[in-house]
Amino acid sequence: xxxxxxxxxxxxxxxxxxxxxxxxxxxxxxxxxxxxxxxxxxxxxxxxxxxxxxxxxxxxxxxxxxxxxxxxxxxxxxxxxxxxxxxxxxxxxxxxxxxxxxxxxxxxxxxxxxxxxxxxxxxxxxxxxxxxxxxxxxxxxxxxxxxxxxxxxxxxxxxxxxxxxxxxxxxxxxxxxxxxxxxxxxxxxxxxxxxxxxxxxxxxxxxxxxxxxxxxxxxxxxxxxxxxxxxxxxxxxxxxxxxxxxxxxxxxxxxxxxxxxxxxxxxxxxxxxxxxxxxxxxxxxxxxxxxxxxxxxxxxxxxxxxxxxxxxxxxxxxxxxxxxxxxxxxxxx
Amino acid sequence: xxxxxxxxxxxxxxxxxxxxxxxxxxxxxxxxxxxxxxxxxxxxxxxxxxxxxxxxxxxxxxxxxxxxxxxxxxxxxxxxxxxxxxxxxxxxxxxxxxxxxxxxxxxxxxxxxxxxxxxxxxxxxxxxxxxxxxxxxxxxxxxxxxxxxxxxxxxxxxxxxxxxxxxxxxxxxxxxxxxxxxxxxxxxxxxxxxxxxxxxxxxxxxxxxxxxxxxxxxxxxxxxxxxxxxxxxxxxxxxxxxxxxxxxxxxxxxxxxxxxxxxxxxxxxxxxxxxxxxxxxxxxxxxxxxxxxxxxxxxxxxxxxxxxxxxxxxxxxxxxxxxxxxxxxxxxxxxxxxxxxxxxxxxxxxxxxxxxxxxxxxxxxxxxxxxxxxxxxxxxxxxxxxxxxxxxxxxxxxxxxxxxxxxxxxxxxxxxxxxxxxxxxxxxxxxxxxxxxx
Numbered sequence: 001x002x003x004x005x006x007x008x009x010x011x012x013x014x015x016x017x018x019x020x021x022x023x024x025x026x027x028x029x030x031x032x033x034x035x036x037x038x039x040x041x042x043x044x045x046x047x048x049x050x051x052x053x054x055x056x057x058x059x060x061x062x063x064x065x066x067x068x069x070x071x072x073x074x075x076x077x078x079x080x081x082x083x084x085x086x087x088x089x090x091x092x093x094x095x096x097x098x099x100x101x102x103x104x105x106x107x108x109x110x111x112x113x114x115x116x117x118x119x120x121x122x123x124x125x126x127x128x129x130x131x132x133x134x135x136x137x138x139x140x141x142x143x144x145x146x147x148x149x150x151x152x153x154x155x156x157x158x159x160x161x162x163x164x165x166x167x168x169x170x171x172x173x174x175x176x177x178x179x180x181x182x183x184x185x186x187x188x189x190x191x192x193x194x195x196x197x198x199x200x201x202x203x204x205x206x207x208x209x210x211x212x213x214x215x216x217x218x219x220x221x222x223x224x225x226x227x228x229x230x231x232x233x234x235x236x237x238x239x240x241x242x243x244x245x246x247x248x249x250x251x252x253x254x255x256x257x258x259x260x261x262x263x264x265x266x267x268x269x270x271x272x273x274x275x276x277x278x279x280x281x282x283x284x285x286x287x288x289x290x291x292x293x294x295x296x297x298x299x300x301x302x303x304x305x306x307x308x309x310x311x312x313x314x315x316x317x318x319x320x321x322x323x324x325x326x327x328x329x330x331x332x333x
Numbered sequence: 334x335x336x337x338x339x340x341x342x343x344x345x346x347x348x349x350x351x352x353x354x355x356x357x358x359x360x361x362x363x364x365x366x367x368x369x370x371x372x373x374x375x376x377x378x379x380x381x382x383x384x385x386x387x388x389x390x391x392x393x394x395x396x397x398x399x400x401x402x403x404x405x406x407x408x409x410x411x412x413x414x415x416x417x418x419x420x421x422x423x424x425x426x427x428x429x430x431x432x433x434x435x436x437x438x439x440x441x442x443x444x445x446x447x448x449x450x451x452x453x454x455x456x457x458x459x460x461x462x463x464x465x466x467x468x469x470x471x472x473x474x475x476x477x478x479x480x481x482x483x484x485x486x487x488x489x490x491x492x493x494x495x496x497x498x499x500x501x502x503x504x505x506x507x508x509x510x511x512x513x514x515x516x517x518x519x520x521x522x523x524x525x526x527x528x529x530x531x532x533x534x535x536x537x538x539x540x541x542x543x544x545x546x547x548x549x550x551x552x553x554x555x556x557x558x559x560x561x562x563x564x565x566x567x568x569x570x571x572x573x574x575x576x577x578x579x580x581x582x583x584x585x586x587x588x589x590x591x592x593x594x595x596x597x598x599x600x601x602x603x604x605x606x607x608x609x610x611x612x613x614x615x616x617x618x619x620x621x622x623x624x625x626x627x628x629x630x631x632x633x634x635x636x637x638x639x640x641x642x643x644x645x646x647x648x649x650x651x652x653x654x655x656x657x658x659x660x661x662x663x664x665x666x667x668x669x670x671x672x673x674x675x676x677x678x679x680x681x682x683x684x685x686x687x688x689x690x691x692x693x694x695x696x697x698x699x700x701x702x703x704x705x706x707x708x709x710x711x712x713x714x715x716x717x718x719x720x721x722x723x724x725x726x727x728x729x730x731x732x733x734x735x736x737x738x739x740x741x742x743x744x745x746x747x748x749x750x751x752x753x754x755x756x757x758x759x760x761x762x763x764x765x766x767x768x769x770x771x
Contacts, residue, residue, distance in 0.1 A: 070769065071726065074425045075448045097766035166747075167589040189592050190535065190744035275594060277537060277737045279744065294418065295733045296769045297442075299425075 058310075065303035074299065087304035098292070102305060104280070105288035109264060112195070112284060116202045117259045121252070123203065124210025129244065131211075132218055142215075149208035157272040160201045164188035164273075189274060194282040201269055206262070210255060217251035218244070253324045260320075261313060285309060365450070368663040373406045373671055376419070378434040378654055380487065380688040382621035384410045390687045398674050404667045406432075417729065423659070424448040431662035432671050435483055436538075437473035437653045438722045438732065444475045444482035445726035450658040450665070451480035460484065460673040470693035472721040473651045483655035484676060485693035487685055489613040490714040491542065491649040493632045499527070499608040500630075508632035512575070515609070515635045519585030522608040529585030531598030531607035534743035537736020540576075541722070542650050543611065544739055547572035549647040549720055550637050555731060556723040564735060564765040565758055573739060574757045581746035591740075591747035602629075613652045616689040616707065631707045633714055641718035649719040653693065691715060727768060734764035 065087050067073075073080035093099040131142060148156060163170040165188075172185040188197040225243050234242065245252075267286040270278050276294070278287050289309065293302025375395075381387045387410040395406040409430070411419055417439060423429030424446050435443060443449055450456065452474075457463045463471070470488050474481035493515075495508050503522050509515035519529025533539040548555060553568020563569070580586040587607075590598060596618070602610040603622035611634055619629065633641045634648040641648040656675055658668045674680060681697035691711050692698050703712060722728060738760040746752050 071442065071446050075446050166592055187592060187747055191748045277740060295767060296730055298769060
């Protein structure tokens with residue numbers, strides 16, 4: 001409440017002095033104030049909601065991470081003792097079990113994210129490029145490709161759970177019963193294979209987005225470039241390398257970043273796939289943090305881990321943007 | 334111009350509204366009151382075959398209560414997978430129900446949060462006194478030496494359900510009484526795509542319930558007398574290994590059961606894929622899956638040797654549901670009246686019959702309904718050979734960590750890896766390290 005009033009009062013005050021110099025200019029002034037203030041006023045609800053939905057919970061989370069918020073205190077947060085950096089120390093002490101588990105989960109997540117984003121981008125881009133040529137049924141295929149992206153996450157992932165089941169699942173039926181690729185039915189939802197199950201679902205769910213964005217990007221590349229290149233004797237591969245990919249660069253820059261953030265933070269997919277206790281091989285960090293909070297009922301440590309995750313993602317994003325935009329500047333010069 | 338002004342006014346109003354609703358989120362974390370004496374919110378756990386079944390069972394009773402007391406009860410049946418998290422959230426926000434069902438094993442953990450109304454002598458007096466309840470059920474209502482955090486509502490015990498026809502076909506005359514017999518029978522039954530026993534390998538709570546009993550039979554406990562976790566003693570390791578070995582070494586549980594967590598083993602039993610099942614109050618569930626009452630028999634859970642009793646011959650946990658009152662309810666008197674109603678003899682008979690459980694109220698237990706052969710087994714077990722899970726504040730953490738360790742071991746067994754004393758000990762050690770340090 002205090003934050004919101006402060007924000008609205010603040011913007012109100014700022015709007016007035018800005019326009020006061022114009023006071024001498026005459027009778028048109030009230031109209032001008034309104035015209036200038038109106039956009040800000042219209043933005044106000046969005047700004048306040050943004051504060052409420054994003055920033056306030058984040059600040060509370062950071063606040064919690066400095067408290068010893070265990071089952072003995074959750075009923076009345078005020079009484080929870082301050083614990084300084086203890087929660088952080090526990091989280092990053094990699095020789096102790098909690099820190100070791102967090103590090104393991106972090107590494108699994110990094111590996112998973114790199115593979116998933118890479119595959120999503122590759123499949124999405126390849127499909128978008130193939131879909132550039134006009135042929136019968138192109139519209140239908142495009143629509144079909146977008147289905148995984150449009151499906152509600154829960155419905156889609158629970159279907160995968162059924163398909164991955166050991167006894168009656170479709171995957172084992174095809175791989176084992178029909179193609180005889182394995183000696184005996186494999187487990188996909190427990191044990192080491194769970195990593196591949198998770199990767200499959202994640203790529204299946206993520207690549208249509210890459211497809212959509214790259215397809216939009218391809219529309220902006222002028223056809224004359226290809227014609228000119230073809231006249232100069234460039235093959236398909238060269239056209240792809242010299243024209244398509246460089247032209248897609250700004251699109252890819254955003255696409256890869258967004259895919260990375262979504263995949264790294266993905267909670268729904270592993271949670272629906274494995275329930276609250278994910279197998280070690282597929283112990284993604286978001287579920288791990290959830291589990292750490294609810295296993296020990298120590299929400300302080302859980303918050304500390306979340307803040308560390310936030311910091312890591314901020315650093316990665318910052319470095320990524322710095323590197324990619326610098327690269328572009330030099331390319332432009 | 335007027336339109337702009339209207340738009341601006343609208344924008345400001347929306348902003349203010351959101352700010353106001355944000356204020357509504359916080360709440361008092363203080364004590365309860367009697368501000369709204371005409372309504373109650375009740376969170377019921379899912380006891381019947383489905384949430385709809387539960388609503389049908391409960392609604393007529395709640396109407397009865399409304400007629401008697403003039404208090405309207407709004408019931409919400411919460412699935413087991415959500416119940417504990419919902420209670421934790423309610424505790425944190427202070428926005429909870431007035432009355433709620435809790436799994437009796439959580440009593441001490443939830444007691445530690447201070448969110449539940451303690452049942453001291455004066456509160457118990459309002460519902461007819463502590464003596465109305467069976468001793469073993471009261472043993473699962475909170476930490477020793479503290480006022481109970483809840484009162485018992487339904488009692489249950491584990492039993493061995495066996496398929497009569499499959500037993501007859503395999504030439505087995507009577508249900509096994511010891512684990513050796515169970516394994517021998519299981520081997521006769523495990524053939525042709527059918528298996529001896531079912532298990533819920535990926536359900537941490539089920540894993541805990543079984544390993545707890547095995548530990549008791551090995552003379553071990555998961556917590557020391559002063560409430561410290563002690564997961565790696567020889568007894569507990571042997572207990573966990575014996576349970577997982579039913580799949581790993583004895584091969585009487587189908588490997589696929591390692592990923593079961595949604596009561597698939599009950600469906601398998603109803604369909605005749607498993608000949609035996611260790612379960613609590615399965616009758617109503619089996620009926621809803623089309624298995625008739627005379628198709629299966631109910632026997633006590635096996636022991637290592639001899640007959641079920643106390644000490645190392647314990648063969649079940651004290652399973653059950655407790656009824657608790659949220660401390661910051663706005664209708665404390667009404668909530669207490671509702672608890673009195675739900676634990677009255679008449680309601681106990683109706684509800685426990687509907688859920689095929691045993692009433693924890695002494696006077697209700699004598700009713701003929703609870704003396705059928707099937708119920709006699711459960712009642713006997715509860716009275717003579719059931720033990721309460723540790724009543725310590727860390728109990729729910731223990732359920733998750735050790736339950737998950739057993740899940741991991743089942744996964745290893747299913748994948749064909751060896752399950753050894755060392756690997757069991759390593760998993761349990763990891764579980765113990767995750768327990769909150771004090």
